[in-house]
Amino acid sequence: MMYEFRVSEMAEEFGVHRNTIRNWIAAGTLPAKEGPGRKYLMKFHDYQVLCEKFGREPVIHPSNHVELASIQSMEASAEQMPPMVLEGHHSELAVDPNWADACLTCGTCASACPIAGVDGLDPRKIVRMAVLGMDKELIESQWPWKCTMCGKCEVSCPANIQIVALMRKIRGNRERDKVPGPIHKGVVMCLERGNNLGIPKDDFVYLCEELGEELAADSCPGFVTPVDVHGARVLVTVNSKEPFAEPDDMKYWWKIFYAAGESWTIPSENWEGVNWGLFSGDDAAMKVVVGRIVDNMRRLNCKVLLLPE
Amino acid sequence: MFKEFKVYSVFDLLIEYIKEGKIQLDNTIHTHPAAYHDPCNYGRKSLKAFGQAFFEEGREVARACCPDLRELNPNRNEAYCCGAGGGAWAMPFSDERVFYGRTKARQISESGAELIVAPCHNCRDQIMKSLNKEYDLGIEVKYLWELVSDSLIMPNKQ
Numbered sequence: 001m002m003y004e005f006r007v008s009e010m011a012e013e014f015g016v017h018r019n020t021i022r023n024w025i026a027a028g029t030l031p032a033k034e035g036p037g038r039k040y041l042m043k044f045h046d047y048q049v050l051c052e053k054f055g056r057e058p059v060i061h062p063s064n065h066v067e068l069a070s071i072q073s074m075e076a077s078a079e080q081m082p083p084m085v086l087e088g089h090h091s092e093l094a095v096d097p098n099w100a101d102a103c104l105t106c107g108t109c110a111s112a113c114p115i116a117g118v119d120g121l122d123p124r125k126i127v128r129m130a131v132l133g134m135d136k137e138l139i140e141s142q143w144p145w146k147c148t149m150c151g152k153c154e155v156s157c158p159a160n161i162q163i164v165a166l167m168r169k170i171r172g173n174r175e176r177d178k179v180p181g182p183i184h185k186g187v188v189m190c191l192e193r194g195n196n197l198g199i200p201k202d203d204f205v206y207l208c209e210e211l212g213e214e215l216a217a218d219s220c221p222g223f224v225t226p227v228d229v230h231g232a233r234v235l236v237t238v239n240s241k242e243p244f245a246e247p248d249d250m251k252y253w254w255k256i257f258y259a260a261g262e263s264w265t266i267p268s269e270n271w272e273g274v275n276w277g278l279f280s281g282d283d284a285a286m287k288v289v290v291g292r293i294v295d296n297m298r299r300l301n302c303k304v305l306l307l308p309e
Numbered sequence: 310m311f312k313e314f315k316v317y318s319v320f321d322l323l324i325e326y327i328k329e330g331k332i333q334l335d336n337t338i339h340t341h342p343a344a345y346h347d348p349c350n351y352g353r354k355s356l357k358a359f360g361q362a363f364f365e366e367g368r369e370v371a372r373a374c375c376p377d378l379r380e381l382n383p384n385r386n387e388a389y390c391c392g393a394g395g396g397a398w399a400m401p402f403s404d405e406r407v408f409y410g411r412t413k414a415r416q417i418s419e420s421g422a423e424l425i426v427a428p429c430h431n432c433r434d435q436i437m438k439s440l441n442k443e444y445d446l447g448i449e450v451k452y453l454w455e456l457v458s459d460s461l462i463m464p465n466k467q
Contacts, residue, residue: 114389115409146405148397150349150390181400239430252458259461260331279396297314304315306322
């Protein structure tokens, strides 16, 4: 809030000559500016500081203002952010003006984001850091990994900033061994062994056969799991979580195929349907995994590829 | 889409089976209030990446099984993420993930749905294994194809 005063009143209050007050204002010692009707305006906080300096109580005590003493104790304990030097270099991450520079800083993205404010995360802040070339800070930050890349921010953005693309680019630029959680490990495992959880071919095929027998006994008489069937119409990929932890859930689809009389098959290798390179920002790995599915389609001469999610 | 072969989402195949009469569904099994959850990747993000979103297909399939299908608001392109997308289900930031899901949890309880139908593994896991417990929703969660599978009228084959 602003404190409004006349020079004569101020002079009387502090026991100095009117010209002294005017000199203070002219020199900037008293940070006030001219207001309407031969009055001056200064921040109430500055007035409080002045009173403190003269050992006086402020003449007014606005009810909506905090005491100077309580602010000072907070100021003393608050950590000051060190000054940051902007080198003027442009971000390597924001590859197009549409990814950051065109941002209007309106903050709509931050309002739309369900996790804005958590751990200081804020899509607008991330875009602004990219504009300022703070690539290192962005890449080291955990924010892009707490973001679910849901795109709420992007669909709300009036400037059409490509926030999700930027976020994924930041993810992709992190050193691979610093990618949080199992995502990158899953990518490596998939490249090495054909699925994110490293399930061996023999175990997978055995599991499929066993589950098929259960299904046949339970509700689908004559059912046999079609592994590596050449010329089947539909090739089915699998989320490795299912054979690993929830194998019975694989039967939902199988039962539907059975009821529909579908001609379908599961490849015995490279059946992974979850491409974690999408999340870790690893385009090269994504391409390899997709290529293997295409190879399976060609090898088994299928017509339709079904992706499980 | 491609010349060499077709790429189907889970919706394409289920809709094909229903439209061509290849499967028959019983809509008297899941009669309790149900709601369909829009995954970001099938909706908003698919629209952005491929110019095509799957908003109505999942509802069409779910409605064939659930007569009382409700909406979570907002939905479709404005839908809220379950909180576990982008790999967050596997990530070590579980507090953040649960907090993120509070909007979805509120939508679910406001809808009165007792069954949530999710066509995405990730969303299903977050809603069923996390939000349901953390926010005490007391709901059942099914994959879209699980719902279909459980509603099948099995053909008489020997």
